[in-house]
Amino acid sequence: MNQIKFVVAGALALLGVLVIGGYYADPAPKATEEKSAAAGGTLRIGVDGTEPAYYKVDGVTKGFDYEMALGVAEGMGAKPEFVVMEFSDLFPALQAGKIDMIGAQVTETAERKQDFDFSAPYFVTYLSFLTPEDSTIKTRDDINGKNVAIVEGTIQERYLEEQYENVNIIKAKDEDSAVKAIQSGEADAFFYDAPYTAPIIHRAPIPLKEAIVYPADDAPIGFVMQKGDERKEQVDSALEQMILDGAWLKIKKEYFKEYPLSEVFKDKGA
Structure with missing residues (x-):
């Protein structure tokens, strides 16, 4: 699981805005009844039903990825x-043609790109360190030399190895096991996806705080499609328009107002 920030001062400036890390360098034409493979049809979007990507409140559907997918379909x-x-069923369902696209905070990785196509990014992965409330960990520099729990198989393990020095990685089978490692004193912090920490803090048996949150600009989040799906260009075009007209930023502020804006989008009017 798993994600990014999206003014224009004249025609030349507009051309510059269309480039976000190379993803929008060659914008696709707007979908029409003649050109769009999906126009007038149905776009089946696979979601994992987890807050803040896709969830319901009093019967009303909400979610960052949900609203982004609505905008793309429109x-x-x-x-x-x-x-x-x-979540584990999404990729097999896409391969089997049961859905057309995955919208579930999926981080683009080299491994996943071997089998699937990713849209232009509509978010980035945000990383978070959960600590006890009385922890002395306050900045990323404080992580060095600490015991840090991660859920085995997640992107956090690679980030710890690549970006921090002298960190002892404590592998846990799931989120609750990582929290138990903190409770027992085995771990000083739990490194995880920031958008998904609220329910972990809520159910934790000990008081926890989100001590550090930061964007991983080299870990974009995009919609996932089958290899060669021609509708990817239409998805990219719709995302581009949502960034340029401010719709993306409005949705981001609704769900992630407290998150610092990623460098990926800072110079794009977002």
């Missing part, structure tokens, strides 16, 4: 259909 002229399943 830009394509397609009718969105959301299919809720476990």
Whole structure:
């Protein structure tokens, strides 16, 4: 699981805005009834039903990825259909053609790109260190030399190895096990995806705080599609328009107002 920040002063400035890390260097044409493979049809979007990506409050559907997918479908002229399943089932469902696109805070990685196509980014991965409330850990420099728990198999393990010195990695099978490592004194902090820490803090048996939150600009989050799906260009075009007209920033502020703006989007009017 898993993600990014999206003014224009004249025509030349507009051309510059269209480039976000190379993803928008060659913008696709707007979807039309003639050109869009999805126009007038249904776009089936696989989601994992987890806050803040896709969830319900008093019967009303909400979520950052949900609202981004709605905007994309509208830009394509397609009718969105959301299919809720476990995160581990999303990729097999996409391969089997049961869904057309995954929208579930999926981080783009070299391994995943071997088998799937990713849209232009609509977010970046935000990383977080959870600590006891009385912890002396306050900055990223404080992590060096500490025992840090991660959920085995997540991107956090690679980041700890690459970006921090002398960190002892404590591998846990799931979030609750990582919190137990802090409770027992085995770990000083738990390194995890920031958007998903609220429920962990809420159910933790000990008082925890989100001591550090920062964007990983080299870990973009995008919609996932089958290799060669021609609708990817239409998705990218719709995302581009949402960034340029401010719709993306409005959605970001609704769900992640407290998160610092990623460098990926700071010079794009966001």
